[in-house]
Amino acid sequence: MPSSPPHPQVAVNTTIPDVNLFLDHIVASTNMKCLTPPRALEGDCGYLAANLYARSVFGEDALVNVSVEKTAEGKLAGYIRIRSKTQGIALSLGDKITLKQRGDS
Structure with missing residues (x-):
C-alpha cells in the first residue's frame, strides 16, 4: 500500500492575542466555513480546536484543523493542518494561511 504524502501543516505565527479572534480571522481570510458548533x-479557556471546510471553484474539498493555545507569555501557539485530495489545493491554502494569519492585513 503506497503511503500518502504528509498533509501540509502551518505553525501559528500571529500577533492576534485571543484564540477566538484568531479563528474568526482565519475563517474570514480563507472564506471557509467553521464546522465546529459555536x-x-x-468560553475563555486559553485553547481552541476547530474544523473548517471549503470547496474550491473546481469542486475540490479542503478540510482545515485549527489547534491553538495561549501560552504563559500571552502569545498564541499551535498548528493548522490542511487536508485535501489534491495536494495543489492544500499547498495553496497553506500559503494563503501563512500570509494572512498574522492579523496585520
Missing part, C-alpha cells in the same frame, strides 16, 4: 467554541 457552542463548543464558547
